[in-house]
Amino acid sequence: MVLVLELEHVTKVFTSGLFGGYEVRAVDDVSFEVGEGEIVSLIGESGSGKTTIGKLILRLLKPTSGRILFRGEDIWSFDREKLRRYYYKNVQAVFQDPFASFNPLHKVDRVFDLVFRNFLRGVAPGEREELIKRSLESVGLNPGEVLGKYPHQLSGGQLQRILIARALLVEPSLLIADEAVSMLDASTRIDILNLLGEFRDKFGTSVIFITHDLALGYYISDKIVIMYRGRIVEWGDAERVFGNPLHPYTRMLLESVPDLSVRWEFKGIEPEREEERVYEIKGCRFAPRCPYARKECYEKPPQTIEIEKNHHVACYLYLKG
């Protein structure tokens, strides 16, 4: 399989607190790959580092260590021109709140301006209208119903579709969808997921689907990456991870979803300071919540091993010795 994106031992440490005295390893030694036309879901509860990974891939943040490769090239080796014209044309993103991407004082059509200015400069004005209409139709919108409107005149689902149309206008190799359907109602959510699947099938677009919702991840993905407090605990083919969950955390998540058609939400909110302390644990960060935790779990992060083909876990339960 041709690889579009590779994360190699990526770590991002934020320093916070007075005089930068406190460190949060928001992303800790994370490695995974995205193949051409693959849909990969990053799943984890709040604070697991999903959004930070999205920002690192979009080069909005620089890794503290590790490398991110796009089609074999380190994204930090790109100069400004290559970043704008090549990388951002190939890697597009859609975020959670569609309303935040529109200026309420401007007609929605304005969101297409930047794309034409940066990536489609040679397109003539007449052709431009045609391209916009076609891309709106491809996401199931009637251009006559949305063009010329202000954001408040449209629904969240329509606005999110416009943003997806804009992202797909440049035919990216990779789309990052960060909680992109969380704010939409259930049926619109499924329509948009189906749409991403269609684009994958038609154009070979790879998707990184970031979500805290296990059921959505299961619905859409080829590959699943389960994260806990900055680290990958389990990853592999979606069928294998869901059919044979290995990590106690993955099992706990699945047990809290009695019915995969029902939206899952994590309810166990701990006090913030406690949450932060978890990042200081030298070993497995899930250890304080794990029924099987033993001494070594607190001492050193468990190695990741492949248990069956395309199914990996980082847990001492599976390590000998």
Ligand SMILES: Nc1ncnc2c1ncn2[C@@H]1O[C@H](COP(=O)(O)OP(=O)(O)OP(=O)(O)O)[C@@H](O)[C@H]1O
């Ligand atoms: N700029 C920052 N400065 C300091 N800490 C940060 C910063 N950005 C994120 N963090 C911390 O990094 C950790 C991971 O955050 P991140 O937003 O990536 O998680 P997430 O899985 O996307 O959660 P959510 O679903 O709530 O967005 C959290 O503890 C968060 O507080």
